Amino acid sequence: MLLMDSSTKISFNRCIRDGDLVIVYERHDTMKAVKVCENSVLQNRFGVFKHSDWIGKPFGSKVFSNKGGFVYLLAPTPELWTLVLSHRTQILYIADISFVIMYLEVVPGCLVLESGTGSGSLTTSFARAVSPMGHVYTFDFHEQRAASAREDFERTGISTLVTVGVRDIQGDGFPDQFSGLADSVFLDLPQPWLAIPSARNMLKQDGTLCSFSPCIEQVQRSCETLRSDFTDIRTFEILLRTYEVREWKMDHLKVNDGNSTACPPRKRRQPSSEASVGDNASSSAVMARPSAETRGHTGYLTFARKCVS
Numbered sequence: 001m002l003l004m005d006s007s008t009k010i011s012f013n014r015c016i017r018d019g020d021l022v023i024v025y026e027r028h029d030t031m032k033a034v035k036v037c038e039n040s041v042l043q044n045r046f047g048v049f050k051h052s053d054w055i056g057k058p059f060g061s062k063v064f065s066n067k068g069g070f071v072y073l074l075a076p077t078p079e080l081w082t083l084v085l086s087h088r089t090q091i092l093y094i095a096d097i098s099f100v101i102m103y104l105e106v107v108p109g110c111l112v113l114e115s116g117t118g119s120g121s122l123t124t125s126f127a128r129a130v131s132p133m134g135h136v137y138t139f140d141f142h143e144q145r146a147a148s149a150r151e152d153f154e155r156t157g158i159s160t161l162v163t164v165g166v167r168d169i170q171g172d173g174f175p176d177q178f179s180g181l182a183d184s185v186f187l188d189l190p191q192p193w194l195a196i197p198s199a200r201n202m203l204k205q206d207g208t209l210c211s212f213s214p215c216i217e218q219v220q221r222s223c224e225t226l227r228s229d230f231t232d233i234r235t236f237e238i239l240l241r242t243y244e245v246r247e248w249k250m251d252h253l254k255v256n257d258g259n260s261t262a263c264p265p266r267k268r269r270q271p272s273s274e275a276s277v278g279d280n281a282s283s284s285a286v287m288a289r290p291s292a293e294t295r296g297h298t299g300y301l302t303f304a305r306k307c308v309s
C-alpha cells in the first residue's frame with residue numbers, strides 16, 4: 001500500500017504490518033508485489049521466507065530465508081509499482097511519467113482528468129503527485145480494465161485519491177461536471193483528437209493537456225486539432241539511456257569499442273604464484289557502458305496549454 005497516515009499524507013516511514021503490500025526485491029529486474037500475511041510464506045530460488053519475520057521491520061529491510069538467502073522488502077512506491085504491476089495494456093514507464101508530471105505541472109491539490117486508465121501505471125504517479133488534497137478522475141471504456149484498475153488502487157492504498165469511471169471518452173467526452181475545473185488532462189487514446197474539444201472544455205484557464213501517442217501520424221492529427229484553442233504546443237520523445245557501471249577484468253575489456261569508457265585500474269591484484277610474468281588477467285577496471293536493456297521508443301508526448309481568446 002502507498003500508506004496514507006492519519007494526516008492523509010503518503011508515507012512509508014513506519015514498520016511493515018500484517019496486510020501491507022511490499023515489493024520483494026531480488027535485483028532491479030526481479031521484483032514482485034506481495035501482500036504480507038502473517039501465516040504465509042514466500043518461496044523462491046533462495047529458499048523459504050516466513051512473512052511473520054517481516055512484520056515489525058522497517059521498509060527497506062534485508063530479510064533471510066531458511067537457507068540464508070536474502071531479499072529486500074521495499075515500499076510500494078509508484079516507481080516500483082510501475083515495474084511490478086500486471087500489464088493489461090501497454091503502459092507508461094518512469095521516463096515518460098516523470099516528464100508528464102513535471103510538464104503538466106501536477107502538484108498537491110490538483111484535479112487531473114485521464115483517459116484511458118489502462119493498467120493504471122501513470123494514474124498511480126498522478127495520485128501521489130496530487131495527494132493529499134487533490135484528485136484524479138480516470139476513465140476507460142473497457143469495464144473489466146476499469147474494475148481491475150480499481151482493485152489495484154485499493155491494493156496500493158490510493159483509492160481515496162482516484163476515481164475510475166467507465167466511459168467512451170472519444171465518443172462522449174469527459175463528464176460535464178468537470179467543466180472548467182481540471183488543472184490538467186492526460187490522454188492515452190487511439191484517436192486523441194476526438195477527445196481534445198472536450199478536454200479543452202474541462203480545463204481551467206491556463207490548464208495543461210498532454211497526449212501520448214506511439215505513432216507520429218497520431219501526433220500530427222492531434223496537433224492540428226490543438227491549434228485552434230491551445231498555445232505552446234510541443235512534442236517530445238523521451239529516450240532513456242541506462243548504464244552498467246561495474247568492475248571488469250582487463251582481458252575482457254574492449255576499451256576502444258566506442259561504447260565503453262574504462263577508468264584506469266583502481267587497484268591491481270598481486271599476481272598469484274601461478275601467474276606468469278606479464279599476465280594481466282588479474283587486472284581490473286571500473287567500466288561504464290550503455291546497458292543492453294535500454295528501452296527505445298515508447299511514444300510521443302504532446303503538451304499544450306489552454307489559451308483564452
Ligand SMILES: C[S@@+](CC[C@H](N)C(=O)[O-])C[C@H]1O[C@@H](n2cnc3c(N)ncnc32)[C@H](O)[C@@H]1O
Nearest residue numbers: 092116118119120121122140141142168169170
Ligand atoms: C495504452 S492504455 C493506457 C495505459 C495507461 N496510460 C498506463 O500507463 O497504464 C489505453 C487505454 O485506453 C482505453 N481506451 C481506448 N479507447 C477509449 C475510449 N474511446 N474511451 C475510453 N478509453 C479508451 C483502452 O481500453 C486502454 O485501456
